[in-house]
Amino acid sequence: MGYTRRQALKAGGSLGLFSALVALGLVKPGDAWAQAWNKGVFETKSVADALKALGASAPTMTADVIVTAPDIAENGAMVNVAAVSKLPKTQQIAYLIEKNPNTVTAVFDIPPGTLPEVQTRVKMGQTSNVMVLVKADGKYYAAQKEVKVTVGGCGG
Amino acid sequence: MRARFILAATAGIALAMPVLAQTGASADFQKFRDVMEEDNPAELFEARGEAYWKTPSGPKHASLEQCDLGLGPGVVAGAYVQMPRYFADVDKVMDAESRVVHCMVTLQGLTYEAVTRQPFSNQSGTPAHVNVVTYVAGQSRNMPIAVPQRHPKEREMYQIGKEIFNFRAGPYDFACATCHGTDGKRIRMQDLPNLTRPEGAIKAVQGWPGYRMTGGLMLTSQWRMNDCFRQQRFPEPKYLSDTVTAILTYQAVNAKGQIYRGPGIKR
Amino acid sequence: MADPMKIRAALQGDVVEVRVLMAHEMETGTRKDASGKVIPAHFIQTVSATHNGNTVFSAHWGPAIAKNPFLQFKFKGGSKGDKVQITWTDNQGDKRTDEATIS
Numbered sequence: 001m002g003y004t005r006r007q008a009l010k011a012g013g014s015l016g017l018f019s020a021l022v023a024l025g026l027v028k029p030g031d032a033w034a035q036a037w038n039k040g041v042f043e044t045k046s047v048a049d050a051l052k053a054l055g056a057s058a059p060t061m062t063a064d065v066i067v068t069a070p071d072i073a074e075n076g077a078m079v080n081v082a083a084v085s086k087l088p089k090t091q092q093i094a095y096l097i098e099k100n101p102n103t104v105t106a107v108f109d110i111p112p113g114t115l116p117e118v119q120t121r122v123k124m125g126q127t128s129n130v131m132v133l134v135k136a137d138g139k140y141y142a143a144q145k146e147v148k149v150t151v152g153g154c155g156g
Numbered sequence: 157m158r159a160r161f162i163l164a165a166t167a168g169i170a171l172a173m174p175v176l177a178q179t180g181a182s183a184d185f186q187k188f189r190d191v192m193e194e195d196n197p198a199e200l201f202e203a204r205g206e207a208y209w210k211t212p213s214g215p216k217h218a219s220l221e222q223c224d225l226g227l228g229p230g231v232v233a234g235a236y237v238q239m240p241r242y243f244a245d246v247d248k249v250m251d252a253e254s255r256v257v258h259c260m261v262t263l264q265g266l267t268y269e270a271v272t273r274q275p276f277s278n279q280s281g282t283p284a285h286v287n288v289v290t291y292v293a294g295q296s297r298n299m300p301i302a303v304p305q306r307h308p309k310e311r312e313m314y315q316i317g318k319e320i321f322n323f324r325a326g327p328y329d330f331a332c333a334t335c336h337g338t339d340g341k342r343i344r345m346q347d348l349p350n351l352t353r354p355e356g357a358i359k360a361v362q363g364w365p366g367y368r369m370t371g372g373l374m375l376t377s378q379w380r381m382n383d384c385f386r387q388q389r390f391p392e393p394k395y396l397s398d399t400v401t402a403i404l405t406y407q408a409v410n411a412k413g414q415i416y417r418g419p420g421i422k423r
Numbered sequence: 424m425a426d427p428m429k430i431r432a433a434l435q436g437d438v439v440e441v442r443v444l445m446a447h448e449m450e451t452g453t454r455k456d457a458s459g460k461v462i463p464a465h466f467i468q469t470v471s472a473t474h475n476g477n478t479v480f481s482a483h484w485g486p487a488i489a490k491n492p493f494l495q496f497k498f499k500g501g502s503k504g505d506k507v508q509i510t511w512t513d514n515q516g517d518k519r520t521d522e523a524t525i526s
Contacts, residue, residue, distance in 0.1 A: 037468040037514075042485040070191075075369040075423050078489045080191045097487060101453065105487045108496075114479050115438065119495035121192075123451075123487045197491035199429050200446040279456070372448075372490035 042104050047131065050096050050103040056140035059133055062087070065143035067132045073124065076149040082119040087136035090116035094135075099128030124149050198290060198367040198419040201282060201374040205291025208284050214264025223259035225252070225292060236296035237416050240405045242307035249313045251404045253378050254396045256288045275395040276382075277373040289376055290365045293419050300415055301361060303408040310405070313398075317406025320399060321351070326389040332403070335388075346423075351407050358414035360407045366420030375422075377404055430523035432507045439501035439525055441472065441480075443494045443509055451486040467492060467511045474498065474507050501525050 044050040051057055068082040083093050093116065095105040100123075108118050116134070124130075124147060131144040209220045209232070225235035226243065240251040243258075250258065260271050274283050305311050324331040332351065335341060339356070341348040350356035364377040381400045382392050393399045426446035433440050445467065452464025464486055471481040479498040501507070503525055510520040 037483050042483075077372065078192065078369040080493075082495075100487050101451075102485050102487060105485050107483045109481045111478060111480070113499050115497040115499070117497055118482075119493075120482075121489040121493050123449075123489050195442055195444055195493045195495075197444055197446075197493070200426060200444055200491055203429065204426060204446075367491075 041107065042102060044103050045101065047096055047098055047103055051133070051140075054094060054104070054107070054133065054140075056133055056135070059140035059142040062141045062143060065132050065134050065141055067130060067143050067145040069130055069145050069147050071146075072148045072150065074150060076124040076126070078121050079124050079130075079147060079149070080119065080121050081130055081132075083117070083132040083134075085116035085134045085136065085141075087116070087134060087141060089137040090134055091137075092135040093118055094133040095120075095122065096131040096133060097122060097124060097128050098131065099126050100124060192369075192421045193417075196367055196419065196421045197372070198365070198374060198421065199294070201287050201290040201365075201367070202294040202419065203291075204282070205284075205287035205289070205294075208288055209291055214260065214266045216263065216265035218263045218265070220256075220259050220263060220288065222263055223256070225255055232292055232295040234296055234299055236293045237299045237301050238303055240310075240313065240401050240408060241304050242310050247309075248398075249307075249309050249401055249405060251377065251396075251401050252292055253285065253289050253376050254401065256285050256292065257396060260285060260288075272395055276379045277375055279371065279373075282374050286365070286374055286376055290374055290419050293365050293416075296416050298415060298417065300413055301358065301408060301411045303405065303412065305409060313402050313405040314409050316398075317402035317404070320403055321406055328389060330388045332384065332388065352410060354411055354414050357407050357410035358416070361411045361414075362416050362418035363420040363422055364418075366418065366422045368422050370423060374419075425517055425519040428509060428511075428519065428521040430507065430509055430521055432501070432523045432525045434501060434503050434525050437499055438497050439474075439499070439507070440497050441495065441507055441509075441523075443470075443492075445470075445492045445494070445511055445519075447490070447492060447511070447513065449486060449488055449490045449492060465513060465515055467513045470494060470509065470511045472496070472498075472507060472509050474501055474505060479507075 041050070041053045044053050051059065064086040066084040066086070069079060073079045081095060083095070085093060090110050092107065092109055094107045096103050097105050105122050106120060110116050127146070127148045129144045129146050131142055134141045212219045222229045224243075224245075225232060226238055226241045227235050236252055239255065240249050242249050243255065246258065257268070257271050260266050261268050271285055274281075277283065277286050305314060321332045322337075324334070331337075335343070335348050336351040336356070339350045349359040351360055364375060364380040366375060367373075368375050378395065378400055381403055385392055428446070429444040431442045447467050448465050449467065450462050450465040452461070454462045456462050466486040467484050467488065469481065469483055472479050480496045482494065484492070505525045506522045507525060508520060508522040510518060512518040
């Protein structure tokens with residue numbers, strides 16, 4: 001991820017759990033940054049702040065990142081968003097939802113051997129751009145798609 | 157037993173008149189739901205229901221594995237697409253939900269009141285019988301609807317259901333048939349299936365039990381029917397009443413031969 | 424205790440497609456209950472998948488992932504009969520691990 005191991009450990013929250021997992025032998029200490037959840041990233045409230053927190057200030061917009069989501073979501077409680085990156089050495093894929101209370105919804109790590117393709121479902125409070133941010137070979141790229149929401153999903 | 161008596165009004169109801177209109181978005185919505193159907197969270201409830209079915213519990217510390225859903229004790233596969241049906245042990249027609257509750261009472265020794273205290277899922281949780289119904293429904297996936305009409309009481313239930321379906325009453329003089337009796341009707345963005353024909357009736361059958369995206373709740377046919385009575389400004393039926401069994405029989409018989417692909421996923 | 428996940432792992436050519444449904448409320452922490460009290464946030468924060476001891480996928484989530492989350496990813500190097508293990512942990516310290524056999 002776009003932050004150091006120390007930052008990740010400092011981010012707290014899941015640190016107690018993390019130590020417990022290490023103690024149980026479930027997590028190797030080296031997995032630290034892969035395990036600790038970065039509060040700073042997930043609490044950002046704008047695309048600009050989110051990109052900054054992810055270390056991706058000015059991503060290149062590209063057609064090599066494909067965002068598949070409905071044009072109109074019947075219900076914002078469950079919006080399927082799929083992302084495919086055609087960029088070599090894709091390391092990370094993140095979902096940013098511009099109009100949601102918290103911008104960053106998901107950050108996926110793509111180790112070598114794993115395809116740069118992911119799909120999950122998100123909640124959307126209102127019509128918004130959904131941005132997919134890709135880190136490939138150390139550089140940041142992005143693409144986005146507008147999803148119209150007829151019934152907001154943040155009520156539950 | 158006649159529809160008029162079952163439907164005798166008990167509550168005053170008046171709300172805004174729903175607007176019957178045509179809009180264009182429903183094809184998009186169908187596409188959106190198709191994406192969800194492939195990985196329907198209803199499966200999580202099926203798994204819970206299966207665990208409940210197989211695990212001893214209740215005062216009698218019994219599982220539901222001896223429950224007779226109409227095909228003999230313990231036979232789950234294919235039972236759902238053959239319900240509602242006549243059960244000799246209670247001398248009446250029961251839908252799947254009524255039968256599951258019946259088994260929890262008779263086999264596990266729970267009281268009817270305890271099982272049905274919370275009839276439907278809500279934010280505080282999913283009742284055990286709802287999980288079980290979802291499991292039972294899932295065990296008929298991809299099978300043709302074959303609700304029996306052999307026993308006189310089964311045929312009577314169908315006739316009562318048909319009568320209720322066409323029974324106009326309430327502040328707007330609506331019947332189910334007003335909204336669901338012809339092809340191509342819509343309210344706001346929602347398509348209204350024609351429940352008198354197999355292609356429409358199957359939508360009712362496989363929609364529920366269904367996972368409702370709003371609130372993320374697993375809801376049953378009984379819930380759907382109550383909500384329809386409410387929408388029609390009729391008094392809400394009692395949980396597991398014969399009124400609802402009759403309507404469910406009417407819909408399921410009308411869906412004869414259609415392939416069941418539920419449990420559903422709904423807006 | 425959390426309910427089991429539904430995991431499907433299917434080999435297509437040389438790619439294993441993994442589809443997971445997880446039973447979780449994914450409570451945002453902004454909703455109120457009937458009595459007006461805020462329902463505390465409760466959501467999955469990390470998901471990781473391993474195959475033969477190697478991490479093949481990991482995710483960090485915020486509360487805006489939909490209730491009863493769905494996740495799909497694909498990796499290479501798996502064979503029929505191999506196990507794929509998925510673990511999630513949430514912000515209240517709950518966790519759950521399940522595995523599926525590649526078919």
